[in-house]
Amino acid sequence: MRIRHSITVAIVLAIAASTAAMTWRESSAAAPSLRRTHPTGSRSRRVHGYLGRPFGIHVTTNGAILVTEQDVNVLRQLDPRVRGATSFEVGEDPGDVVATRDGAVAYVSGFQDGSITIVQLAGDTMSDLLGLPTRSAYRLALSPNELRLYVTSTDGRLYLFNTATRTVATSKPLGGSLQGLTIDHAGTSLFVSSTAGDVWRLEQHALRTRRQTHLDCAAQDIALSSDDRELYVACEKGDVVVLDPRTMEQLDVIPVGSAFGLAVTPDGEQLYVSSPSDGDVAIVELATRKVVNRVSVQGMPRRIAFSPSGDQAYVTNEWNWLSVSE
Numbered sequence: 001m002r003i004r005h006s007i008t009v010a011i012v013l014a015i016a017a018s019t020a021a022m023t024w025r026e027s028s029a030a031a032p033s034l035r036r037t038h039p040t041g042s043r044s045r046r047v048h049g050y051l052g053r054p055f056g057i058h059v060t061t062n063g064a065i066l067v068t069e070q071d072v073n074v075l076r077q078l079d080p081r082v083r084g085a086t087s088f089e090v091g092e093d094p095g096d097v098v099a100t101r102d103g104a105v106a107y108v109s110g111f112q113d114g115s116i117t118i119v120q121l122a123g124d125t126m127s128d129l130l131g132l133p134t135r136s137a138y139r140l141a142l143s144p145n146e147l148r149l150y151v152t153s154t155d156g157r158l159y160l161f162n163t164a165t166r167t168v169a170t171s172k173p174l175g176g177s178l179q180g181l182t183i184d185h186a187g188t189s190l191f192v193s194s195t196a197g198d199v200w201r202l203e204q205h206a207l208r209t210r211r212q213t214h215l216d217c218a219a220q221d222i223a224l225s226s227d228d229r230e231l232y233v234a235c236e237k238g239d240v241v242v243l244d245p246r247t248m249e250q251l252d253v254i255p256v257g258s259a260f261g262l263a264v265t266p267d268g269e270q271l272y273v274s275s276p277s278d279g280d281v282a283i284v285e286l287a288t289r290k291v292v293n294r295v296s297v298q299g300m301p302r303r304i305a306f307s308p309s310g311d312q313a314y315v316t317n318e319w320n321w322l323s324v325s326e
Contacts, residue, residue: 001129003089003117038265038306039313039325041283041293046321049085050076054316056096059305060103064121065314067322068094068108075108075119088127091115096140096303098149107149107163109137116151116161130166132159139179143204144187152178158192160207172207174200180222180233180262184245191245193219193233201248213248215241220260221303225286226268234259240273242289254289256282261303266310274301274315281315281325297323 052069091110149161176194217235242252261274271284299319313325
């Protein structure tokens with residue numbers, strides 16, 4: 001099924017273009033010598049103009065911010081290289097988005113219809129809406145060669161989507177409502193979590209289970225340290241659990257309160273943790289595993305991503321804005 005740009009939505013979204021452009025100007029105005037390796041968390045502002053609830057987020061290597069909007073079924077692209085925003089129609093209740101390294105193609109999951117929308121990000125082109133054999137498609141991860149797209153689902157299965165043939169190659173039954181998903185930097189292991197508290201380490205190619213552990217928490221997002229020596233698991237009822245990715249043994253617990261979204265800063269020094277129930281983002285210094293700051297973003301913060309330079313953090317918020325932390 002092929003769908004076109006939502007022209008009506010694009011026109012309305014243009015109202016917020018000046019706000020977005022101001023964001024880019026402020027970011028690019030800083031001299032390169034003054035750029036930080038991660039945000040200080042001392043200042044936070046909002047980018048408004050979203051019609052739906054911002055949820056999933058991905059930043060391309062070119063610095064374009066891709067945000068999924070639930071309710072209106074739109075992917076919005078804010079690109080610092082051009083003025084304004086572009087919108088694309090996607091599947092129902094878009095929950096996640098990833099893009100190829102060249103920033104040309106994005107994949108968007110449909111949480112309510114089990115779809116994958118393939119979006120050509122450059123130019124006024126049409127997008128392809130493909131259905132998976134499930135009612136719900138959620139978290140996404142691209143393999144290093146970008147030929148495999150991994151998709152979690154609330155039906156307890158991990159789906160392997162072949163990006164070349166645009167078909168489902170296979171699926172892996174794991175159980176529970178699958179939530180977190182990440183691939184290690186070597187591209188050999190895949191990590192998956194479920195809200196039942198189970199966390200798996202799988203072989204990236206064969207999807208064989210190598211290790212599994214169970215946590216007494218509603219596990220949400222997961223993230224790896226920059227050296228792949230630690231795996232962080234967000235527990236929605238409270239805290240971040242630190243696991244050894246090889247053995248899946250518990251190493252530590254970071255008391256941050258209710259945790260949902262996770263992201264490690266590009267320099268590998270800090271972990272950002274969103275708390276939808278508290279309306280804030282905790283900043284954890286990974287060397288000490290201590291919370292060094294809390295940014296009150298209010299509303300209902302969800303997913304987190306960083307600018308390529310690492311000096312800005314972007315947090316989607318279901319109260320219809322994007323928070324920018326510096």
